[in-house]
Amino acid sequence: MKRLLLIRAERCIRCRACEVACAREHGGQSRITVVETECIAWPVSCRHCKVAPCIHVCYREAIRYDERDMVIIDENLCTGCGLCELACPFGAITMVEKQKPSKCDGCQHLVLDGKTPICALTCPSGAIVYESIEAYEKQTRISFFSPVR
Amino acid sequence: MKTGSKSKVICPFCGAGCAFFIVTKGNSLNIEYISDHPVALGALCPKGNSSISIVKHPDRLKHPLVKKGNEWIELPWNDALNLAAEKLLDIKKRYGADSVGFLASARATNEEIYLFQKLARLFGSPHIDHCARLCHAPSLVALKDMLGSGAMTNPISDLANSDCIFVLGSNFAETHPVVSRWVWDAKDRGAVVIVADPRRTITTRIADLHLQLRSGSDPYLLYAMMKVIVDRGLCDYQFVRERTEGFDDLYRWLHSFDLKEAVEFTGLSEREIVAAACHYAEAYSAALIYCMGITQHRNGTENVRACANLALLCGKVGAPGSGIFPLRGQNNVQGACDMGALADYLPGYADASNHMELKKLSRVWEKSDLPLGPGYTVTEMTNASLNGKIKAMVILGENPVVSDPEASGVKKALEKLEFLLVIDLFMTETARYADILLPAACWAEKEGSYTNTERRVQWSEKALDPDGDAKPDLWIIGELGKRLKIWGYTPRPDEVLREINRVVPQYGGITPERLRLSKNGLIWPCQNESHPGTPILHQSGRFKFHTPQFAIEDKGKIGKNNIFKLITGRLVVHYNSGSMSRRLSELFPYEPIASVSINPEDAAALGLKNGDEVKLIGESGEGIFQIRLDVSVPPKTLFLPFHFPGVNDVVTVGLDTSSRTPGFKDAECRLEVV
Numbered sequence: 164m165k166r167l168l169l170i171r172a173e174r175c176i177r178c179r180a181c182e183v184a185c186a187r188e189h190g191g192q193s194r195i196t197v198v199e200t201e202c203i204a205w206p207v208s209c210r211h212c213k214v215a216p217c218i219h220v221c222y223r224e225a226i227r228y229d230e231r232d233m234v235i236i237d238e239n240l241c242t243g244c245g246l247c248e249l250a251c252p253f254g255a256i257t258m259v260e261k262q263k264p265s266k267c268d269g270c271q272h273l274v275l276d277g278k279t280p281i282c283a284l285t286c287p288s289g290a291i292v293y294e295s296i297e298a299y300e301k302q303t304r305i306s307f308f309s310p311v312r
Numbered sequence: 313m314k315t316g317s318k319s320k321v322i323c324p325f326c327g328a329g330c331a332f333f334i335v336t337k338g339n340s341l342n343i344e345y346i347s348d349h350p351v352a353l354g355a356l357c358p359k360g361n362s363s364i365s366i367v368k369h370p371d372r373l374k375h376p377l378v379k380k381g382n383e384w385i386e387l388p389w390n391d392a393l394n395l396a397a398e399k400l401l402d403i404k405k406r407y408g409a410d411s412v413g414f415l416a417s418a419r420a421t422n423e424e425i426y427l428f429q430k431l432a433r434l435f436g437s438p439h440i441d442h443c444a445r446l447c448h449a450p451s452l453v454a455l456k457d458m459l460g461s462g463a464m465t466n467p468i469s470d471l472a473n474s475d476c477i478f479v480l481g482s483n484f485a486e487t488h489p490v491v492s493r494w495v496w497d498a499k500d501r502g503a504v505v506i507v508a509d510p511r512r513t514i515t516t517r518i519a520d521l522h523l524q525l526r527s528g529s530d531p532y533l534l535y536a537m538m539k540v541i542v543d544r545g546l547c548d549y550q551f552v553r554e555r556t557e558g559f560d561d562l563y564r565w566l567h568s569f570d571l572k573e574a575v576e577f578t579g580l581s582e583r584e585i586v587a588a589a590c591h592y593a594e595a596y597s598a599a600l601i602y603c604m605g606i607t608q609h610r611n612g613t614e615n616v617r618a619c620a621n622l623a624l625l626c627g628k629v630g631a632p633g634s635g636i637f638p639l640r641g642q643n644n645v646q647g648a649c650d651m652g653a654l655a656d657y658l659p660g661y662a663d664a665s666n667h668m669e670l671k672k673l674s675r676v677w678e679k680s681d682l683p684l685g686p687g688y689t690v691t692e693m694t695n696a697s698l699n700g701k702i703k704a705m706v707i708l709g710e711n712p713v714v715s716d717p718e719a720s721g722v723k724k725a726l727e728k729l730e731f732l733l734v735i736d737l738f739m740t741e742t743a744r745y746a747d748i749l750l751p752a753a754c755w756a757e758k759e760g761s762y763t764n765t766e767r768r769v770q771w772s773e774k775a776l777d778p779d780g781d782a783k784p785d786l787w788i789i790g791e792l793g794k795r796l797k798i799w800g801y802t803p804r805p806d807e808v809l810r811e812i813n814r815v816v817p818q819y820g821g822i823t824p825e826r827l828r829l830s831k832n833g834l835i836w837p838c839q840n841e842s843h844p845g846t847p848i849l850h851q852s853g854r855f856k857f858h859t860p861q862f863a864i865e866d867k868g869k870i871g872k873n874n875i876f877k878l879i880t881g882r883l884v885v886h887y888n889s890g891s892m893s894r895r896l897s898e899l900f901p902y903e904p905i906a907s908v909s910i911n912p913e914d915a916a917a918l919g920l921k922n923g924d925e926v927k928l929i930g931e932s933g934e935g936i937f938q939i940r941l942d943v944s945v946p947p948k949t950l951f952l953p954f955h956f957p958g959v960n961d962v963v964t965v966g967l968d969t970s971s972r973t974p975g976f977k978d979a980e981c982r983l984e985v986v
Contacts, residue, residue, distance in 0.1 A: 174496050176485040176514050178884045183361040183898050187343070201943065202517070284345040287355040287489035289496060302500070309502040 164295035165231075168269060168280055170205060174290035177204035181282035181291060185267075188281045192259050194267040195282050206282070206291060209234060209255045209267035217247035217256060217266075233269040318344065319773035322762045324366070324419060324755040325359040325887050327640030328468065328490050329764020332356060334364060334756055334775040341367060341776075350469055350832045351764065352490035358885050362898035366754055367776070371738050371895055373751035374780025384749070389781065389791075396748045397795035399731045400435075403704045409436025410683060413693040413702045416442040416653035417709030417785075418642035421760025421772070423808035424785040425644070426651040426659065426815075428708055431789055434679055434798045438664065438687030439702065441655045442648050443710060445690040447604055449971035450612035451638040452649060456661065458620045458856050463646060465635035465849040466599070467766040467835070472497040473633030476595035478588070479507040480530060480619065481605015481977075485514040486884040488639050488765075491601075492518065498633075504591045508533060509605065510879065511951060512944035521588060524946065526579040527877055528978060530606055531862050534618035536574040537589040538625055539566050546593035548627025556624055558857035565859050593626045597633030604641075604881070608977040613970035614862040621858055630850035640765035641888070643755075647763030650816060650836070655972075656686040660816035676815055689972045691716060694725035704731040708785060709752060713741040714889035717974045719960040720933045735788055740891045741957050751782040758784035760805045761827055763836070766847075769822050770833035870980060871948045874918075876910075878928070878979040879945075880954040880963060890955035906956035909942035910983075911949065918985055927984040928952075933961030936986060950983070 177199045186193040195208035211234045218226045218234065225240035226247060236247075243262035256266045270280035283293035292299065316337055323330045330351050333344035341364045347354035366372075376392035377384040387395070403411060414432035416425050425442075432440040444452070452462035459465075471477060471494035484491040495518055499505055507519035510527040525533050541547055542563065552559050575582045592598050600623050606615045620636060628634040640646050652659035662669035664685025674682050688696050690712065696702040698721065705726075716722045726732060726745040734746035743749050757778040763769045778784075790802030803811075806824040813820055818836040821843045827834060835845040869875045885902040887893040894900055908928065910920070920926065922941050927934055928950070935958045945951050952959050954976075965975045 174492070176489055176492050176517075176884070178357050178485075178489045179902065180356060180358045180361055180489065183358040184343075184356070186898065187361060204514075279347070284347060284354060285356050285361055287352060287357045288485070288492040289355075306500040309500055 164297060166293050166295050167211075168208070168267075168283060169292050169294065169296070169299050171290050171292060172203065172205035174288045175204045175206060176288045176290070178287060180285045180287055181206050184281045184285040188270070192265050194265055207253055207255055208282070210253060211269065216250040216252060220246040220250040222246075229271070231269070231274065233271070234266075235268050235271070236264055236266065238263060317775065319756075319775040320346070321756050321775055322643060322764075322770050322772040323356065323360040324363055324643055324892070325357075326488050327642055327645055327765035328352065328488050329643060329762060329766070329768055329770060330356055330360055330490060331770060332360065336776055350467065351766070351768070352468075352493060355490055355493065357489040358899060359887055359893060362896045364756070365896050365898060366737070366892055367756050368779065369895060372754075372779060372782065373736065373738060373749065374782060375751060376781065377749040379747050389783070392748055392750060393791050393795055396733050397792060399747070400704060400706075400733070400796060403731060404436065407703050410438060411701065411703040412437045413439040413688060413696070413705045415690065415693070415705065415707045415710045415712070416440065416648055418443050418645035418648045419709060419755070420644065420648075420785050421758070421762060421805065422644065422647040422651055422769070422812060423760045423805045424789060425648045425653050426812050427786060427789045427793070427803070427808055429651060429653045429659070430677065431793045431796070431798060433682050434677060434793075435796060436683055438683035438685045439655065439693060440653055440687060441689045441693065442645075442653045443642070443690060443715060444645050444649050444654065445973060446715060446976075447641050447973070448607055448638055448645070449973045450607040450616045450968055453971045454613045454616035454858075455620060455636065455638070458617060458624070458858055459629070459636075459850055460853060460855070461849055462649070462661070463767050463849070464637050464640070464765050465629060466632070466637065467768070467847050468637075469494055470633060470635070470848070471495055471599055471637070472501070474498050474595070474597050474599040475503050475633065476591050476598040477503055477505045478592050478598065478600050479505070479515060479519070480600070480602040481509065482601050482603030482639060483509065483513045483515045483881060484601065484603070484639060485518065487603065487641070487882045489884060491639065504595070506588050506591060510946055510949065521584070521591070523580055523584055523588060526577065527879060527949065528609060529578040530609070530615050531611065531618045531860065532574040532577045533580070533585065534622050535566065535569055535860065536571055536578065536585050537592065538622055539569055539571050540586050540589040541593045541625060542566055544590070546590065547625050551627030552625065555853070556855050556857055558859065561859040562621060562857045592622070592628070597631060598626065598628040599633060599635055599637055600628065601637040601639060603639045605977060607973060608975055610966050610968055610975040610978050611862045612968040612973050612975065614860060617858040618860065621860075624855055624857060629855070630848065630852070632848065635848065643764065644762045646765055646767060647761070647769070650763060650818060651812070655689045658685075659812070660818060673815070676811075691967065691974055692972065694722045697725040697728055703729065704733075705729055706733045707742060708735045708789075709737070711740045711742045711889035711891050713745070714891075714957050714960065715954075717960050717963045717965050717976060718932045719957070735785060736891075738891050738895065740889070750788055751780065752788065753778040753782045753784045757782070758786070760786070761809060761822070767836050768833045769819070769827060769836060771824075771827040874983045875980055876983050877949045878962065878981045879949060879951050880959060880976055880979065881951065883953045883955065886953065886955035888955065893955065903953065906937055906953055906959050907940045908937040909940050909945045909951040911945050911947045912941045912943060913947055915939065915941050918983070920985065925986050927986050928962045929982040929984060930962035930979065931964035933964070935959070935961050950981070
C-alpha cells in the first residue's frame with residue numbers, strides 16, 4: 164500500500180522539531196512550517212495535490228510528478244518566476260536565495276531507500292505520520308469512538 | 313576516529329533519554345533516528361535535533377584557561393591541573409577540607425558523577441550536591457519515605473496503557489515533548505486526560521479536563537479530591553488494607569478537612585474537583601504525572617506526599633498504566649541522584665548522616681573517616697560562601713549564576729570565593745567567575761552510561777574525538793584526584809561502572825558488558841547479572857500514608873500595588889540555563905529574548921502594548937523585560953521563561969524545609985512601567 168505524509172493536526176504541540184530536522188536534512192532551509200493560532204497548531208508542507216495548481220501555472224513545465232506521484236521541482240528548468248509560490252493554496256512553496264522555489268520533496272533521498280521522511284521520524288507527538296490512507300482512516304475511526312468505554 | 317562511523321548516543325538534553333545514531337562522514341555529522349527505541353520510537357524534539365551542532369560549535373572551550381588579573385591565559389593541561397590541585401590543597405590546609413564545596417553535573421555520565429562525589433568525599437568535604445536540589449529533591453525525600461524509592465515508577469511508554477492520566481504542575485508537551493506521544497496514544501484508546509495548571513499551556517490542549525487552579529493551591533486540590541474519594545467510597549479498600557499503613561490517621565485528618573474552604577482556595581468549582589476525583593479513582597489504571605509545579609514550592613515535599621497519598625488511596629501504583637511519574641529534567645539527573653552526588657545521600661541512597669553507612673562505604677573505598685553528612689546543598693553552598701564558611705568551589709558543568717534563585721547573591725558568593733574551579737563546555741555566566749577553567753569533552757566525545765527518568769540505564773558511545781584540547785570529565789576528575797593524592801591512577805569508564813556495581817545495590821547487575829550488548833538498556837533495580845531489570849516498581853511491598861501538615865502562607869499582597877504572582881518555566885526550544893540552547897542558531901531565533909507573558913486585561917489596565925518594556929522588581933533584584941500579551945496567563949500572574957540570565961535576579965524565595973529546595977514557583981514581583 165502506498166504510504167503518504169499525513170498530519171494528525173490535533174496532536175501537534177508546535178515544538179518545531181520537524182522544522183529543525185528538515186532544515187538539517189535539506190541544507191539549512193526548512194520545507195515545513197508550523198503554523199500556530201491561539202487554540203491549535205499544525206505543520207504545513209506540500210500536500211502533493213492530485214490536481215496541483217503549481218504544476219498548472221508553471222510555464223516551463225519545471226514542476227512535475229515523479230514516479231511516486233510526489234510533486235517535485237526541476238531546478239534546471241525553473242526560471243524563478245514565483246508563480247508556483249502564489250498558486251499554492253497552502254503556502255507550502257517559499258522562494259529562497261537566488262529566487263528558487265523550495266518545497267517538500269517527500270524526502271526523496273530517504274524514501275527511495277525504503278526509509279521514512281525525516282519529519283515523520285522526528286515528530287515527538289506523532290502528529291506527522293507516514294502511512295497509507297487506509298491505515299490513517301482506520302485509526303481515525305477507532306479514535307472517534309474512544310470516548311465510548 | 314575512522315571516517316564513516318555510526319555511534320549510538322543518548323540525547324544530552326532532558327530526562328526522557330532518547331537515543332539516536334551520530335553518523336560521521338569526514339568532517340560532517342548527521343543524525344540517524346532509531347525508530348524502535350522504547351522511549352519515543354526514535355522521535356526527537358527540536359533540542360535533540362539540533363544537538364549535534366554543539367559538537368562543532370565555535371564557542372567551545374579548547375584549552376585550559378587560568379585567570380591572571382582580568383585576562384585568561386592558556387596553559388597546558390599538566391600545569392593547569394597542578395595549579396588547581398595546589399590551590400585546593402592549600403585551602404584544605406588553611407581552612408579544613410569542609411571549606412571546599414563541590415557541585416556535580418546532572419548531564420555527566422554515571423561514571424563521572426560517581427567519581428566526582430568520591431573525589432569530594434575522599435577529599436574530606438561533605439558538601440557535594442547538584443541541581444536535582446533545584447527540581448526533584450522533594451520527590452526523593454517524600455517518595456523514598458512513603459514508597460521506598462524516589463524515582464518514576466513506570467516507563468514513559470507505559471502511559472499509553474493508562475485509562476486516566478492526571479497531570480499536575482507539568483507542561484510536558486513543552487518540557488518533555490516525547491511524552492505527549494504516549495499520552496495521545498492513551499487518549500486514542502479512550503483515556504481521560506486531566507491537567508491542573510494555572511496557565512493554559514500546550515499541554516492543557518491535550519486535556520479533556522483543565523483545572524485552572526490558583527498557583528500554589530495544589531495540596532488543597534489533592535486533599536479535596538481525596539476527601540471526595542473517601543466520602544464516596546471510591547478508595548481501593550483492598551489495596552489500602554493489604555499494602556498500606558497509616559490510613560486511619562489520614563482518614564481522621566480528611567474528616568476534619570473543610571472541602572468548601574479548600575475548593576474556594578483553589579479557585580475551582582466543586583464540580584470540577586468531583587469530576588477529576590471520580591475519573592482518577594474509577595479508572596482501571598491511572599497515572600499521575602507531576603513536575604516542577606509541584607516540587608518548587610515552599611511546601612514542595614508536602615505536595616509530593618499529597619500526590620503519593622492520592623495514588624495509594626486509589627491503589628494506582630505498581631501495575632501497568634498505574635504509577636507516579638515525576639518527570640526528571642536532565643538526561644542524567646536520575647543517575648546523579650543514584651550515584652550519591654547529594655548533600656544528604658551516599659551512593660545508592662544510603663543516608664549520609666549514618667555512621668554505619670559511611671563505614672560500609674569506607675571499606676570499599678579503603679579510607680576511614682569519611683566526612684559525616686548532610687553537607688550544604690546548592691543554595692546553601694552559595695550562602696555559606698557569603699558567610700565565609702566555604703572558601704573554594706569545584707563546579708562541574710553547572711551554571712548556578714543563571715539557574716539559582718537570587719542570582720545577584722550567587723554572583724557575590726562566587727566573587728568572594730578564594731578559588732573557583734569550573735569544568736565546562738562553554739564560557740558560561742558562571743565560568744566567568746572561575747580562577748581556572750577546564751574545557752570538557754561533550755557527550756558525543758566520550759563514552760559512559762546515562763540513567764533516564766524511567767530509571768533506564770543506557771550506554772552512550774563515543775562518536776568522535778574532541779576538538780582542541782578538551783578532555784572527558786572522567787579524565788579530568790581522575791587526574792585531579794591523582795594530584796590531590798586521593799588515588800593513584802585515572803580509571804576508565806568500565807572500571808568505574810564495575811565499582812558502581814559493587815557500591816550501588818540497584819546497579820548490581822548493570823555491568824559494562826551487559827549494558828553495551830543490551831539494545832534498550834537496563835532498568836534498575838537490577839541486583840545481579842541474571843536480573844532482567846524492573847520496568848514497573850512497587851508491584852509488591854508495603855507503603856506508608858502520610859498525615860498532612862501543610863500551611864500556605866497567603867500574604868494577600870498579590871493584586872495590590874502592581875504586585876504580580878511570578879511563574880517561571882520552560883520553553884520547548886530552550887534548555888535550562890540556556891548555555892547550550894542559546895548558542896544554537898537552529899533554536900535561538902525562535903525565542904531570542906526572555907519576554908514576560910501578561911494577561912491582556914492586566915496590560916490594558918496598565919496601558920501596555922505587546923513589546924513594551926517593563927521593570928520587574930523582586931525582593932533582592934530587578935530586571936527589564938519585554939512584555940507579550942498572552943490570554944493563556946491568568947490575571948495578576950506573569951510568566952517568565954527561566955533560560956535567560958537576569959530572570960532569577962527577580963526571583964527571591966524561601967526553601968522547602970524537608971528537602972531544602974527553593975520554592976521558585978512561590979515568587980512574587982512588582983511590575984513597573986518604564
